[in-house]
Amino acid sequence: MERESMEFDVLIVGAGPAGLSTACRLAQLAQEKEQDLQICVIEKGSEVGAHILSGAVFEPTALNELFPDWKERGAPLNTPVTGDDIYMLSDGEKGKKLPNFMVPKTFHNDGNYIVSMGNVCRWLAEQAEAMGVEIFPGFAAAHVIYGDDGAVAGVITGDMGVSETGEPKDSYMPGMELRAKYTVFAEGCRGHLGKELIQKFDLDKDATAQHYAIGFKEIWDVPAEQHQPGLVVHTTGWPVNDNGTGGGYLYHAENGQVFVGLIIDLNYTNPHLNPFAEFQRYKTHPEILKYLKGGKRVSYGARAIAKGGFYSLPKMTMPGALLVGCNAGTLNFAKIKGNHTAMKSGMLAAESIAAALFANHAHTELTDYTERFKSSWVYDELYRSRNFGPVIHKWGMWLGGAYNTLDQNWFGGKLPFTIKDERADHEGMELADQAKSIDYPKPDGVITFDRNSSVYLSNTNHEEDQPCHLQLSDASIPIAVNLAKYDEPAQRYCPAGVYEVVSTDDGEKRFQINAQNCIHCKTCDIKDPSQNIRWVTPEGTGGPNYPNM
Known part of the structure; x- marks a missing residue:
């Protein structure tokens, strides 16, 4: 197919904190060297920030390095942390504050x-554009372009105006080839x-399986x-202490x-287990309810979190x-934070790319990035927290939590032990008829809600007549x-009600995918027991189109 093509020095896929920090640092280095670099950022969301969901308590370490004058520039960091409480929750009881x-x-x-x-990402985009970076929202990177030598040469954006059956519609517009000397994947x-x-470059051959969590977030006017x-x-403990591991949060913004x-x-x-229903139950705990009662929910979203840490890199x-x-996977789950580490990884990438471009190199492997990364505070931070997630997975919240407190508070993360979790998250699912059933209360529409009304608050929208972006390798497996084995857990682990098992007129079961509801959390890609x-x-x-997440 004949496609339009554009060429850049650097192409960045994704306008999140990592991608935008890469762009800003590249632009700064180009200005310092009085060089002209063509830098392009593409973003699949309708605007920068539309697909960003994060708690978020933000550690400004990387931002202090990228823009030391961020306060004068008007960065939207307006609420410093004034109190820091951690509670152990149990069912129906008042939370116990941990010393x-x-x-x-x-x-x-x-x-x-x-x-x-x-x-914050919208603000970073403004800084990047002021330095000449081109940012194109609404362009999804669909395919990688490989050169004749096997090197990555850019991406092809997704075709627009293709019907559900794969036929071009009147609105058809083929995707573009965006080629670059270096491409940064910050998806x-x-x-x-x-x-x-x-998979193609076997980049994880020396790493353990990546581990993930699903993170929910609602914004309330209180x-x-x-x-x-x-x-x-x-918080730790209830509601997930009997069926898994995790924790809750409530931030006064x-x-x-x-x-x-x-x-x-x-x-x-x-x-x-139904993660969405667990979240709704969480809000009914007295320690959380006391802040929400009488308030109004104004936004909802969910997102997978890469939490494997050091051993999974x-x-x-x-x-x-x-x-x-x-x-x-640069998130530091010991802090439940990944924005500062993502930003720093992007800034280090910019320095490696700039050095190569200023030396007139293109399409090479930037092996010096590995050394830059290993010499940075990100590497040190992740190393000190290397056992945090694995001990929770292997020993549970109590014993694992005790080890982590000892390791972090008394030994600075340097206890001489290596504890790894080699099992991927989709493995080990119990058979449905042998697992404990869980009875979830019906939503009350005041504090707890159903998935459909929640997805409505995420402002999610897709063109209905397009190929399904949730692809089944084998349509018979669900x-x-x-x-047959697991009572099709996709019905429960999806936070947006995308997957249903419906009965046909002749009594047969059918797997239904409501792709329009998808909020791009990627949980299904991770958790499906059959992959x-x-x-x-x-x-x-x-x-989704998140206005303020």
Whole structure:
């Protein structure tokens, strides 16, 4: 097919904190050297920030390096953390506040800010554009371009105006070839092109399986007397302590709002577990309800989180390209934070790319990036937290938590042990008839809600007549295998009600995919026990449109 083609010095896929920090640092280096670099950022969301979802308590370490004058530039860091509470929750009882000596110091948030990362990314995009970076939202990177020598040479954006049956519609517009001397893949957690590159170049051969969680978030307008700007609340225990591991959060942000959410590790084994329903239950706990009662929910979203940490890091370089940020799994789960590490990984990538371009190199493998990364505070931070997730997976919240507190608070993350979790999150699912059933209460429409009304608040929209972006390797597996063995857990693990098992008129069971509901969380790509679902990009601009997440 004949496609239009554009060429750049650097192409960045994804306008999140990693991609935009890469672009900003590249532009800064070009200005310092008085060089002209053509830098392009493409973003599949309808605008920068539309697909960004993060808690978020933001650690400004990387931002301080990238823009030391960020306050004068008007960065939207308006709510410094003023309080830092951690509670152990049990069913129906008042939460027990944990004393500081029982809490890993990585959970402490002095000097951090409660932010909307969507708004931080919008601000970063403004800084990048002011330095000449071209940013194109609404363009989804669908395919990788490989050169004759096998090096990455760019991407092809998705075709627009293709019908569900694959036929061109009147609105058909073929995707463009975007070629570059270097391409940076900053797609976020479980990026579908990043996944392809990891497999093609065997980048994870020396790493353990990546591990994931699903993170939920709602924004609430709450009564003034219940609002304490800057208060950070983290919880452990109920509701997921019997069926998995995870934890909750409630952050008092600006403008009378609180951000409330629950993170559930995706290595859970009970197929009856419904992460969305667990989150709704979480809000009914007295320690959380006291802040939400009388308030109004104004936004909802969910997103997978790459939390494998140090041992799960793949090689990040290949000829012509780099993986950065959560596409490579740089999040530090010991802090429940990944924005600062994502930004720094992008800044390091910019320095490697700039050095190569200024030396007139193109499409080479930037092996010096590995050395830059190993010499950085990101590497040190991830190394010190290397056992944090594995001990929770292997020993549970109590014993694992005790080890982590000892390791972090008394030994600075340097206890001489190597503890790895080699099992992928989709493995180990119990058979449905042997697993404990879970009875979830019906939503009350006041504090707890159903999935359809929640997806409505995410402003999710897709062109209905397009090829399904949730692809099944074998269409028979959901009913013949997953339903028979596991009561098809996709009905429950999807936070947007995309997957249903419906009965036909003749009594047969059919697997239905409501792709229009998809909020691009990637949980299905991760958790399907048969690894039968592959998430690929829909038409550009499709998906959620988060205004303030």
